[in-house]
Amino acid sequence: DSGVTQTPKHLITATGQRVTLRCSPRSGDLSVYWYQQSLDQGLQFLIQYYNGEERAKGNILERFSAQQFPDLHSELNLSSLELGDSALYFCASSVLFSGGVQYFGPGTRLTVT
Amino acid sequence: GQNIDQPTEMTATEGAIVQINCTYQTSGFNGLFWYQQHAGEAPTFLSYNVLDGLEEKGRFSSFLSRSKGYSYLLLKELQMKDSASYLCAVSSNSGGYQKVTFGTGTKLQVIP
Numbered sequence: 001d002s003g004v005t006q007t008p009k010h011l012i013t014a015t016g017q018r019v020t021l022r023c024s025p026r027s028g029d030l031s032v033y034w035y036q037q038s039l040d041q042g043l044q045f046l047i048q049y050y051n052g053e054e055r056a057k058g059n060i061l062e063r064f065s066a067q068q069f070p071d072l073h074s075e076l077n078l079s080s081l082e083l084g085d086s087a088l089y090f091c092a093s094s095v096l097f098s099g100g101v102q103y104f105g106p107g108t109r110l111t112v113t
Numbered sequence: 114g115q116n117i118d119q120p121t122e123m124t125a126t127e128g129a130i131v132q133i134n135c136t137y138q139t140s141g142f143n144g145l146f147w148y149q150q151h152a153g154e155a156p157t158f159l160s161y162n163v164l165d166g167l168e169e170k171g172r173f174s175s176f177l178s179r180s181k182g183y184s185y186l187l188l189k190e191l192q193m194k195d196s197a198s199y200l201c202a203v204s205s206n207s208g209g210y211q212k213v214t215f216g217t218g219t220k221l222q223v224i225p
Contacts, residue, residue, distance in 0.1 A: 096211070099143070
């Protein structure tokens with residue numbers, strides 16, 4: 001158990017819908033990273049927050065957005081969902097502003113039908 | 114930009130030794146991570162190399178050559194539970210920010 005929690009574990013929704021994925025980092029970690037992993041694909045970095053502020057952006061679509069709240073939990077919002085958005089979404093946390101070991105949550109498996 | 118190369122798949126026999134290679138090209142390199150990921154599960158941290166040389170941790174060892182842009186993960190006394198993907202991730206400094214980029218991973222199958 002990494003200490004990072006993610007909810008929900010599974011999510012099934014229809015095209016065009018909007019969903020919110022939630023992540024709580026390990027105690028003491030200020031950085032939260034979001035990744036997308038499609039079937040048999042590598043981890044694609046989406047976005048990072050540090051202590052409530054956006055710090056880095058990767059290949060995140062405009063339909064996706066995220067935020068980190070004062071209690072350090074983070075939410076990833078996915079809207080106008082398409083079939084291709086079906087994937088595992090991982091959250092990871094780290095104590096550092098950038099770099100360092102990342103501890104991953106169990107992931108949310110999103111299926112868009 | 115960054116370029117990380119790992120073999121896509123490997124097969125090895127239970128009890129044997131396997132070496133998974135990773136080559137990278139990046140500017141501002143400052144470290145390399147290895148993670149293990151079982152199918153459908155979260156990646157878990159295995160090792161971190163900053164300096165050249167071998168880091169040993171039980172059955173797993175990781176080697177780094179910064180001048181060659183090369184690393185390997187060595188798994189000894191393979192067990193069936195070692196069947197997983199192994200991700201190489203490179204940390205590089207970009208304007209004061211340490212960016213970590215993951216490779217696509219090597220899927221290792223351990224057979225009896």
